[in-house]
Amino acid sequence: xxxxxxxxxxxxxxxxxxxxxxxxxxxxxxxxxxxxxxxxxxxxxxxxxxxxxxxxxxxxxxxxxxxxxxxxxxxxxxxxxxxxxxxxxxxxxxxxxxxxxxxxxxxxxxxxxxxxxxxxxxxxxxxxxxxxxxxxxxxxxxxxxxxxxxx
Amino acid sequence: xxxxxxxxxxxxxxxxxxxxxxxxxxxxxxxxxxxxxxxxxxxxxxxxxxxxxxxxxxxxxxxxxxxxxxxxxxxxxxxxxxxxxxxxxxxxxxxxxxxxxxxxxxxxxxxxxxxxxxxxxxxxxxxxxxxxxxxxxxxxxxxxxxxxxxxxxxxxxxxxxxxxxxxxxxxxxxxxxxxxxxxxxxxxxxxxxxxxxxxxxxxxxxxxxxxxxxxxxxxxxxxxxxxxxxxxxxxxxxxxxxxxxxxxxxxxxxxxxxxxxxxxxxxxxxxxxxxxxxxxxxxxxxxxxxxxxxxxxxxxxxxxxxxxxxxxxxxxxxxxxxxxxxxxxxxxxxxxxxxxxxxxxxxxxxxxxxxxxxxxxxxxx
Amino acid sequence: xxxxxxxxxxxxxxxxxxxxxxxxxxxxxxxxxxxxxxxxxxxxxxxxxxxxxxxxxxxxxxxxxxxxxxxxxxxxxxxxxxxxxxxxxxxxxxxxxxxxxxxxxxxxxxxxxxxxxxxxxxxxxxxxxxxxxxxxxxxxxxxxxxxxxxxxxxxxxxxxxxxxxxxxxxxxxxxxxxxxxxxxxxxxxxxxxxxxxxxxxxxxxxxxxxxxxxxxxxxxxxxxxxxxxxxxxxxxxxxxxxxxxxxxxxxxxxxxxxxxxxxxxxxxxxxxxxxxxxxxxxxxxxxxxxxxxxxxxxxxxxxxxxxxxxxxxxxxxxxxxxxxxxxxxxxxxxxxxxxxxxxxxxxxxxxxxxxxxxxxxxxxxxxxxxxxxxxxxxxxxxxxxxxxxxxxxxxxxxxxxxxxxxxxxxxxxxxxxxxxxxxxx
Numbered sequence: 001x002x003x004x005x006x007x008x009x010x011x012x013x014x015x016x017x018x019x020x021x022x023x024x025x026x027x028x029x030x031x032x033x034x035x036x037x038x039x040x041x042x043x044x045x046x047x048x049x050x051x052x053x054x055x056x057x058x059x060x061x062x063x064x065x066x067x068x069x070x071x072x073x074x075x076x077x078x079x080x081x082x083x084x085x086x087x088x089x090x091x092x093x094x095x096x097x098x099x100x101x102x103x104x105x106x107x108x109x110x111x112x113x114x115x116x117x118x119x120x121x122x123x124x125x126x127x128x129x130x131x132x133x134x135x136x137x138x139x140x141x142x143x144x145x146x147x148x149x150x151x
Numbered sequence: 152x153x154x155x156x157x158x159x160x161x162x163x164x165x166x167x168x169x170x171x172x173x174x175x176x177x178x179x180x181x182x183x184x185x186x187x188x189x190x191x192x193x194x195x196x197x198x199x200x201x202x203x204x205x206x207x208x209x210x211x212x213x214x215x216x217x218x219x220x221x222x223x224x225x226x227x228x229x230x231x232x233x234x235x236x237x238x239x240x241x242x243x244x245x246x247x248x249x250x251x252x253x254x255x256x257x258x259x260x261x262x263x264x265x266x267x268x269x270x271x272x273x274x275x276x277x278x279x280x281x282x283x284x285x286x287x288x289x290x291x292x293x294x295x296x297x298x299x300x301x302x303x304x305x306x307x308x309x310x311x312x313x314x315x316x317x318x319x320x321x322x323x324x325x326x327x328x329x330x331x332x333x334x335x336x337x338x339x340x341x342x343x344x345x346x347x348x349x350x351x352x353x354x355x356x357x358x359x360x361x362x363x364x365x366x367x368x369x370x371x372x373x374x375x376x377x378x379x380x381x382x383x384x385x386x387x388x389x390x391x392x393x394x395x396x397x398x399x400x401x402x403x404x405x406x407x408x409x410x411x412x413x414x415x416x417x418x419x420x421x422x423x424x425x426x427x428x429x430x431x432x433x434x435x436x437x438x439x440x441x442x443x444x445x446x447x448x449x450x451x452x453x454x455x456x457x458x459x460x461x462x463x464x465x466x467x468x469x470x471x472x473x474x475x476x477x478x479x480x481x482x483x484x485x486x487x488x489x490x491x492x493x494x495x496x497x498x499x500x501x502x503x504x505x506x507x508x509x510x511x512x513x514x515x516x
Numbered sequence: 517x518x519x520x521x522x523x524x525x526x527x528x529x530x531x532x533x534x535x536x537x538x539x540x541x542x543x544x545x546x547x548x549x550x551x552x553x554x555x556x557x558x559x560x561x562x563x564x565x566x567x568x569x570x571x572x573x574x575x576x577x578x579x580x581x582x583x584x585x586x587x588x589x590x591x592x593x594x595x596x597x598x599x600x601x602x603x604x605x606x607x608x609x610x611x612x613x614x615x616x617x618x619x620x621x622x623x624x625x626x627x628x629x630x631x632x633x634x635x636x637x638x639x640x641x642x643x644x645x646x647x648x649x650x651x652x653x654x655x656x657x658x659x660x661x662x663x664x665x666x667x668x669x670x671x672x673x674x675x676x677x678x679x680x681x682x683x684x685x686x687x688x689x690x691x692x693x694x695x696x697x698x699x700x701x702x703x704x705x706x707x708x709x710x711x712x713x714x715x716x717x718x719x720x721x722x723x724x725x726x727x728x729x730x731x732x733x734x735x736x737x738x739x740x741x742x743x744x745x746x747x748x749x750x751x752x753x754x755x756x757x758x759x760x761x762x763x764x765x766x767x768x769x770x771x772x773x774x775x776x777x778x779x780x781x782x783x784x785x786x787x788x789x790x791x792x793x794x795x796x797x798x799x800x801x802x803x804x805x806x807x808x809x810x811x812x813x814x815x816x817x818x819x820x821x822x823x824x825x826x827x828x829x830x831x832x833x834x835x836x837x838x839x840x841x842x843x844x845x846x847x848x849x850x851x852x853x854x855x856x857x858x859x860x861x862x863x864x865x866x867x868x869x870x871x872x873x874x875x876x877x878x879x880x881x882x883x884x885x886x887x888x889x890x891x892x893x894x895x896x897x898x899x900x901x902x903x904x905x906x907x908x909x910x911x912x913x914x915x916x917x918x919x920x921x922x923x924x925x926x927x928x929x930x931x932x933x934x935x936x937x938x939x940x941x
Binding site for chain 1: 653665670678681703706738865921
Binding site for chain 2: 528646
């Protein structure tokens, strides 16, 4: 299979996956930005999303703990922005995307959502510097998907 | 009819939650200007109150008082309070007709002699009692008989309280108020044409709670509801203070909601709760909808010199003094206002712009 | 260089006592109905949270300075002077326990606008140096950086970059002559970037031109929250200048309640002249689109959902019908809370409460009121239209172990848009 050239191609490929596959590849995207957080709840989400045997209860409880991770690190209205904390906020959101219970997903694609939130996490981490890491994250995600599809 | 159940039991049977009930008690407390600490007491008293017998007699009236009470409150708890009061006789509301009605009246009077609450709307013609009779019995006779066994009498509406519209000049039927006939029973006047529904229910709730009638003003009206002047509580009062009046019903002032004093508003001489409680479950009241107060809760309101003549253009001499007093009061108000304006302007002139550097407190001494 | 002192505070307060405030104080009948209307009172049962008593020092100042009896009392030394200690005690009441939600104003039988009085009292408190640290920080950042949360333009630009990838077209910045100028709250930029994506897709479908100003993208007005009109004016002026420079017809306040009050209702009064453009809340704009047939949706949410009315939209702004019109386009099973619409209970975190760390515990206590409303409904989803309400709701639900997702109305609508062209560019 050829490499994923651009984002629209990337998204289309993600849309073609089954929900279990979307969760699994999304988990790999989250794993790729795991360096931005030290929250253990993220690991749980990654593990459950990759486990094709996981039942609804496991998914639901992983989702709940990922959501509480989100709420632990959001920035309050009027608080001074701490971009490092904000990076972990988006990692947590990406993690909750991949373990979102089926009825709450509606027409979103968990893998795509996780990809976007992971990129936002990377953006936050480098917001005060002028690097291209964010672009690298996108390319990294494309590579992850290629690997996944070729597994 | 079952008199043995308490109000609390009956309310629960009707599916009223305790929370809903307490909410009603709290509203009642605040309406009667009681402290919040009274709420549990009201609740306890109402819970355990036995369903009292209530007899409602209608004389020279237009049914407006009954309409006011039932229509605007039909879905609320007030109505249920009414359902669980044993309303044993009420021409308009009872299902029975003919002799059955008279029977119900007599049974209720006999069974609860000395304990029932008598509610009356309408005035009583004494010039010639034949002007108003029910089953051949004149209003006068019926009232005198029913009053004998009553614990207390509530005159609902201005007709029963003060004679009202039938009493207006030239008073062809010789209409009088309940209090002109009955002298040996406690009477409470809930005046108004019609009275505010919650005022009626509030008075009943208070009677149930404390077993006695509330504190009254010199006209026998409950002070909690009639203790305040419409004008003093009117939201258009600031315009009066500034001398901004609507001159006609369609001028700029009227559109801007200025004071309706010059268009004949009787607010300054009227005591009622319209300005604070409003009508139709707090939606609006006459002044808010653009018309001056008629003074309908006051005696002789029909003969106060015309609804659209302002109080300061008197039709009778006595008002001259009032007008002079009003003018003097206004002058004092203006002087005080000027002083205060000066003070405020000074503060505004001395305004120091606040920057972000000024938000932190300096070194505290 | 000056600093906050008691003297400045008292002077600022005197300046604030105007005819309405004077008539409010003189007409209060101490009925206590405002207490029952305030969630900080109902959820704590503590009478010190009775709304009208939160402005007690201002009442005393009014009495001492502007009434005959008060002046005589003062002359005879019978009245208590306002002290620094007292104001510092009152800080909690004026800032922590009031979201300026306006519910007390609605129930006052004599028509006192208590919210207006709190807003005025805060002028004196901030001039006297008794504003909470959190709000001082937020206001300082708003003036110096342009956002109470210190969000600079590159951060918005970066988030917009992701959104562009998601929606497949460019987010228009600094476009002169656009019809609409979109304001954002920092909350949305930082925590809910999906809002920007939703707006972009809706405007794209409607075919309306819009833009974001790089010079004034922030809608939150910390000057209003802390109660310093001089600073609030400066923040409003930035938006006015940007809107005039870009020659837009309408400025859109974001899904943020107090920002809307600040720019639409307080704004023209602060700058002292009418705006050359209109100001609308995003929901008002979307409802206009709906009426003009420009908002086309497909499919329905099957979940049982309810709408939390942000206090500033319904009570201070009158935006009541619009969210319901919009919800009905996409929700099949929409139910109303008790007290919905103009009497809805506040989330407990508005008006600067959430920016104030000291108020953290109290705002979660206040949330119990919302919990009670929700407990009666058993909904699957909670919809709202204010980023600040939203985070408070999410946090409150989490703390109370309630499993109800919270979504923004604009985003929900965007999810149901009829696809006009390919999503990806």
